[in-house]
Amino acid sequence: MKHKPVVVGIDGSPAADMAVKWGAMEAAALRSPLHLVSVMTPGESPDQAGHIVYEAVTQARGLEPGIVIDSRIQSGSPSAALVKASCDAAAVVIGSRGLGVLIGGLVGSTGLDLAANSHCPVVVVRPDLGALAGIRVVIGYDGSPASDTALDYGLDYARRHNLPVRVVAAQPTGTELHRITEDELREAVHARGGHDAELIQITGHPAEHILRLSGDANLIVIGARGRGGFAGMLIGSVSQTVLHHADCPVAVIPAAAAGG
Secondary structure: OOOOEEEEEOOOOHHHHHHHHHHHHHHHHOOEEEEEEEEEEEOHHHHHHHHEEEHHHHHHHHHOOOOOOOEEEEEEOOHHHHHHHHOOEEEEEOOOOOOOOOOOOOOOOHHHHHHHHHOOEEEEEEEOOOOOOEEEEEEOOOOOOHHHHHHHHHHHOOOOHHOEEEEEEEEEEOOOOOOOOOOHHHHHHHHOOOOOOEEEEEOOOHHHHHHHOEEEEEEEEEOOOOOOOOOOOOOOHHHHHHHHOOOOOOEOOOOOHHHH
C-alpha cells in the first residue's frame, strides 16, 4: 500500500525548522515519505536554495533516520507550489513565519492561501513551540463538512500519538443558527470511534473557547470555514483567529480537503 507523503515547505527560517521537525515525526508515525519543498525567491541563487534543502534533509534524517526523504527546489509562488503538492499529500506542513510572511502577521500569506486552497490538511507550526509537549488533541466542531473531516483527522492523529481528545462545539451568542445538539455531537464523534473523547458544548465566540480550552493541546484541528461563514470567504474568522493566536500547531481542513 502506498502511503501519501507529508509535505513540508522550507525556506531556512526557524519556523521552517520547526515545520521539518513536526513533519518528520508525523511521517514516521504515518510510515509515509517526507517531501521537502523549497521555492526559490527572487534574487535567491540555486546554491542558497540547495543549502536550505541540504540543511533540512540533514535535520529530518537526524530526527527520524528510518523515513524516506525526497526534496525538490521549485521556482514561482510558494503557495502555488504547495497547493499543487497537496493534491497527493497526507498533509502540508509550514511554519507560521517565513514563506512570504506579511509584516505584522503571525501567519503569512502562504499559510492563508494554503488554508483556503489546499487539497489536504494544512498544519501550521509556530517557531517558538519548543518541545511540542502538549498532552491532548482539541477539535473544533460545528457540523460542517470541513469539521466532519477535522473530526476524522483529529481522531486519527490522536490514535497514532496515543493522546486524549477534546471536541469543542461552541455556539455564537444570540443565535440558534446551526446549533449542534448534544445528541448530534455525540453521534458524530462516536460514529468515528471517538467513544473516549471529551465533548464540550458552550455558548460564546467559538475561537475564544477553542483557544481557552487548548492551553495544554498538542494539536488543534479546525475547518477552514464553518457553516456560519460568509459566502465568498475561503477561510473564516474562527480559523484565522485560531491560526494567529494558538500556542500549539494548528491543522486546518480546507474545503477541498473535505470534498467541498
